[in-house]
Amino acid sequence: MKPTEQIRGRFAPSPTGRMHLGNVYTALLSWLSVKAQGGAWILRIEDLDPQRSKAAYAEQIEDDLRWLGLPWDEGGNTPDYRQSTRTELYAHYFRLLEQQGLVYPCFCRRADILAAQAPHVSDNHGVYAGTCRHLTPDDIAQKRTQRTPSYRLKVPNQSIKFDDGHYGAQSHNLQHMCGDFVVRRADGVFAYQLAVVVDDALMHINQVVRGNDLLTSTPQQIYLYRLLGLEVPQFYHLPLLCSASGERLCKRDKSLDLGELRKHRSAEEIIGELAFLAHLIDKNEPIAPRELLPLFDWQKIPHQNIIV
């Protein structure tokens, strides 16, 4: 990023349920990181997967963010910022990968089911063994008569290095970490990894703040940025909010979703608790997001996951 460039950050929720405390924490810290530097905060609705996404949740996300005092500068639940309306763009970049000879059809069963979702660590995507990488044209033609393939991107046996703004120097070998990964599902839905890169690049996002469970997706995304000739943003990963058993909070934990929390607590109480957990304030007391702006500093944010 050039020193004079305005910071452009984003919050990219999937409308697959009501926002929970963990989502609010990611939204708050990405908002603070951008706004403390006078930047623009973009809201993008990641409704790639038609089966799991619901329009009502997208509306609810907007309502919850307004209630919390986290206004966005651009985007929201509006056509150009909803992934479901951006398929043509993903198709264009998919073709660029195909033209480089880096994409191949994969007929492995259930290979692609999770591909439209961000692969949070608990989803356990595993390493693809490369089963379909070396099929001959005849094999492919024969298999096509049986089923429609998903498409995978070939990854090299080399380490992708980057500097995370919070966790420091990272180096990951894609073949060891995930293997060739799905960029388009058999039903034509483009994968999260491709869509997020295309969107962040076309929306001129230069700062990505998100949970550290996506730290292992970042090398896949950097590889895509390079292949597509797009500019890589600065990444900052956050410690996760976890339950006492060490699991990341998820939308299944109903007691921590905003539907429940809003019944009993004010927005400032929720923000105060999260700011306290993020070590931005010394006492757990109500505070508004804008009052945290002068207190925000990445140096204060812990690295260990946080039990709530």
Ligand code: GLU
């Ligand atoms: N839509 C993803 C999620 O809700 C976020 C992906 C990202 O921030 O890159 O988990």
